[in-house]
Every structure is written in C-alpha cells, then in structure tokens.
Amino acid sequence: MLTQERNEILTHVGRGTKLGELLRRYWxxxxxTADLEDFPVRKARLVGEDLVVFRLDDGTYGxxxxxCPHRRASLAYGVAEPEGIRCGYHGWxxxxxxxxxxxxxxxxxxTFSDRIQTxxxxxxxxxxxxxxxxxxxxxxxLPRFDIFTWTDVWRxxxxxxxxxxxxxxxxxxxxxxxxxxxxxxxxxxxxxxKGLASALTFSRRHVKIAFDEFDHGITKRRLLEGQSEDAxxxxxxxxxxxxxxxxxxxxxxxxxxxRVPIDDTTTWFILYSTHKxxxxxxxxxxxxxxxxxxxxxxxxxxxxxxxxxxxxxAWVTQGGTPDRTQEHLGKSDTGVILLRKVxxxxxxxxxxxxxxxxxMRDANAxxxxxxxxxxxxxxxxxxxxxxxxxxxxxxxxPQIDRLRQLYAKAEEAHKALASEVSGMR
Ligand code: FES
Ligand SMILES: [Fe+2]
Numbered sequence: 477m478l479t480q481e482r483n484e485i486l487t488h489v490g491r492g493t494k495l496g497e498l499l500r501r502y503w504x505x506x507x508x509t510a511d512l513e514d515f516p517v518r519k520a521r522l523v524g525e526d527l528v529v530f531r532l533d534d535g536t537y538g539x540x541x542x543x544c545p546h547r548r549a550s551l552a553y554g555v556a557e558p559e560g561i562r563c564g565y566h567g568w569x570x571x572x573x574x575x576x577x578x579x580x581x582x583x584x585x586x587t588f589s590d591r592i593q594t595x596x597x598x599x600x601x602x603x604x605x606x607x608x609x610x611x612x613x614x615x616x617x618l619p620r621f622d623i624f625t626w627t628d629v630w631r632x633x634x635x636x637x638x639x640x641x642x643x644x645x646x647x648x649x650x651x652x653x654x655x656x657x658x659x660x661x662x663x664x665x666x667x668x669x670k671g672l673a674s675a676l677t678f679s680r681r682h683v684k685i686a687f688d689e690f691d692h693g694i695t696k697r698r699l700l701e702g703q704s705e706d707a708x709x710x711x712x713x714x715x716x717x718x719x720x721x722x723x724x725x726x727x728x729x730x731x732x733x734x735r736v737p738i739d740d741t742t743t744w745f746i747l748y749s750t751h752k753x754x755x756x757x758x759x760x761x762x763x764x765x766x767x768x769x770x771x772x773x774x775x776x777x778x779x780x781x782x783x784x785x786x787x788x789x790a791w792v793t794q795g796g797t798p799d800r801t802q803e804h805l806g807k808s809d810t811g812v813i814l815l816r817k818v819x820x821x822x823x824x825x826x827x828x829x830x831x832x833x834x835x836m837r838d839a840n841a842x843x844x845x846x847x848x849x850x851x852x853x854x855x856x857x858x859x860x861x862x863x864x865x866x867x868x869x870x871x872x873x874p875q876i877d878r879l880r881q882l883y884a885k886a887e888e889a890h891k892a893l894a895s896e897v898s899g900m901r
Pocket of ligand 1 (some may be wrong): 543547549563564565566567568752
C-alpha cells in the first residue's frame with residue numbers, strides 16, 4: 477500500500493514533478509523510422525509535452541515544441557523543407573536547432589527571426605526507431621541495447637496506445653507469478669471455451685522468485701515446479717530495463733517491451749520483436765512492419781485470448797492510475813515493492829544533482845549493451861516460440877505467415893540434424 481501522496485509522486489510524469497524530472501533523464505522512442513520515411517512530419521507526445529518530429533531530405537531528424545511561436549498553430553501540420561520545418565499557417569521556417577530562419581510575411585525591415593527560437597531537442601535513429609531526449613544538458617548517451625543493434629534478424633513491432641499510467645505496466649514487469657495465473661489459468665479458461673489450444677508453457681507453478689538489481693534495472697528470476705536450479709528461468713531470468721522497458725523472449729524470439737510514458741494516463745506500449753530461427757538463412761529485411769494490436773472487441777470488451785491482451789486487460793482494469801492506497805501487497809509482490817524503492821531512490825538522486833540508474837556518459841560503454849535473457853523459456857523449448865506465434869500479439873502481424881514459414885523451416889532443419897546425428901550413432 478502507498479499513501480495518496482506517494483502514489484501521486486509515482487505516477488505524475490509532467491515537467492516539474494518529481495518523477496517527471498527523473499524520466500526526463502532518459503531517451504525515448506518518439507516514432508518509427510519507417511513512418512517518417514513514409515511521411516516526414518509527425519506529431520509526438522512524451523511525458524506530457526506536445527512535439528513535432530520530422531525528417532529532412534538529407535536524413536537529419538528534428539524534434540521541436542509543437543506550437544509555433546508565431547500564433548501557436550501546430551507545426552505537426554508543417555512542411556518539411558531542406559533547412560527545417562515550415563509552419564503551415566504563415567510559413568515561418570525553423571531549423572532543427574529551433575532557430576527561426578524566415579518570416580516570409582514580414583518585409584526585410586520588419587523581420588525579427590533572429591530573435592525567435594523555439595524548444596528543440598536531440599533526436600537519434602536506432603533500430604528502426606527515432607529516439608528523442610527532453611532533459612537537461614549535458615545530453616547522455618543513447619544506450620544501444622543489443623536487440624536494437626542486431627543486423628542478422630527479422631524485426632516486427634506491434635503497438636497499442638493504452639489509456640493508463642505507465643507505472644502499473646512496469647510493476648507487471650517485476651511480477652513473475654502473474655504468468656501462471658493470468659497467462660495460464662485464466663488464459664486456458666478463456667481459450668478452452670473458444671475451442672483454442674491451451675497455453676501449455678505458461679501454466680507451470682512458481683516455486684520461488686528472485687530479483688537482482690543491476691546497472692540498467694532489475695533482473696527477475698523464477699524457479700518453476702519440476703525445474704532444477706540450473707534452468708535458464710532461475711539462472712538467467714530477464715531484465716526490467718529502468719525506467720520503462722523490459723526484455724523478454726525465448727528460443728529464437730527476443731522482444732523489448734517498451735512502455736513510453738506519453739502523459740499521466742497514456743502509455744505507448746510497443747512490442748519490439750526480433751526473430752532469428754536457428755538453421756535458417758534469413759533473407760535480408762529492408763524495413764519491418766509496425767502494426768496496431770487490437771485489445772478491445774466491437775462491444776468494447778477486452779480481447780483476452782492472447783498473452784498481451786490478457787496483460788492489457790489486467791493493466792487497464794486497474795484504472796488510469798490505480799488507487800494504491802487500497803491495495804494489499806503480499807510476499808509475491810516483492811518485485812513491485814523493490815521497483816517502487818528504486819524509483820524513489822532515483823528521484824532523490826536526481827534531486828541531489830546525480831545521474832540516475834542507467835544514464836550513460838561513456839560513448840564506448842553505450843555502443844552495445846548486452847542484456848542476457850533465458851533461451852529455454854519455462855522449459856518450453858520450441859513450443860514456447862510456437863505459442864508466441866499463435867497465442868500472442870505477433871498473430872496480428874502483417875508478416876505472420878512469413879514468420880511461421882521461417883520457424884517451420886527451422887524445425888525441419890532441426891529434425892534433419894537430429895536424424896543425421898542419430899544415424900551417426
Ligand atoms: S502560426 Fe506559425 S507562422 Fe503563424
Ligand atoms: Fe504478462
């Protein structure tokens with residue numbers, strides 16, 4: 477349970493709030509690269525700030541405050557030009573550094589563009605995402621987590637804009653036992669009624685859970701019934717990447733779950749996946765699809781027959797901001813309690829003028845950050861991969877048939893290898 481005051485600190489992301497100031501020390505995805513290639517000007521919103529993100533012909537990115545300093549029209553309806561973005565209303569032109577370059581409706585004598593500067597923020601491209609930073613200088617390094625840097629994989633990204641605060645989604649990232657109930661018992665209750673196969677690998681009982689703090693967040697580990705302590709789930713686990721991501725996956729599927737805090741009660745939930753089925757030569761993938769994942773049906777009911785739909789049901793029904801004064805935590809909530817402690821500790825760090833957890837200043841160290849996760853997830857082997865292609869959000873991907881073919885090929889290659897090996901015995 478939290479006091480009302482602490483619940484508000486934990487969930488307010490705007491400028492000048494305690495958490496908001498902590499969150500402004502990190503880089504966030506603000507757009508998909510492919511979307512800006514399709515159309516070079518997009519509105520973005522991040523920790524309560526309205527922004528415009530754009531791409532110039534030479535590939536330079538820019539991110540500015542959305543409202544034009546002239547008479548406040550939206551630059552998200554601006555014109556991308558070689559030097560910057562031109563407001564759609566009266567044509568003021570802004571460079572990516574926020575400097576006003578032209579006021580075409582003014583005469584040469586009356587122009588005052590040199591005195592006009594709008595809010596401008598650093599932007600970088602990484603892994604098919606455009607990342608922005610809203611915080612103070614000096615600007616930290618953009619951490620290049622492994623999954624965003626791999627070149628020999630196929631990518632796939634589903635997303636949903638959820639009407640809730642991001643912190644309850646992060647609490648779910650340190651809540652191992654929900655898997656056996658939400659994705660096991662509840663999922664099977666729903667799926668058997670629909671005539672769908674039961675989710676096998678998710679149903680195993682948790683014997684114990686553990687959490688370890690590390691340089692970029694918290695690793696969570698679990699021991700399931702029947703497993704020995706050298707199982708990947710216990711030995712390796714997977715990380716919550718502070719303050720807004722979690723890396724998961726199993727087998728040839730890796731996924732960064734990104735929970736971008738848009739404002740106090742909106743979160744952009746991105747399921748950024750990579751696939752590298754073993755024994756298959758992957759054809760190169762020029763760009764990857766991003767697609768909206770449906771989570772409500774036509775009657776407004778939650779869609780709960782797939783994994784992330786079940787998570788979304790739990791998060792959304794907790795409320796836009798859960799009333800944590802009314803909760804009752806137990807031993808199984810140890811990870812949730814730890815996450816809150818880490819958040820409050822890092823709020824204090826920022827207040828003391830220190831860098832919070834995971835903020836990087838060393839370009840070399842930020843170049844490629846390894847985030848180990850389980851390979852054999854829940855002891856499921858290839859079954860886990862297949863469940864992710866049928867009973868998780870990837871089923872909505874426009875390239876799902878292609879992905880299934882690639883995994884089927886991998887299975888064939890595996891079988892061929894196995895029979896060759898047994899033939900050699
Ligand atoms: S409002 Fe943008 S140029 Fe007038
Ligand atoms: Fe879950």
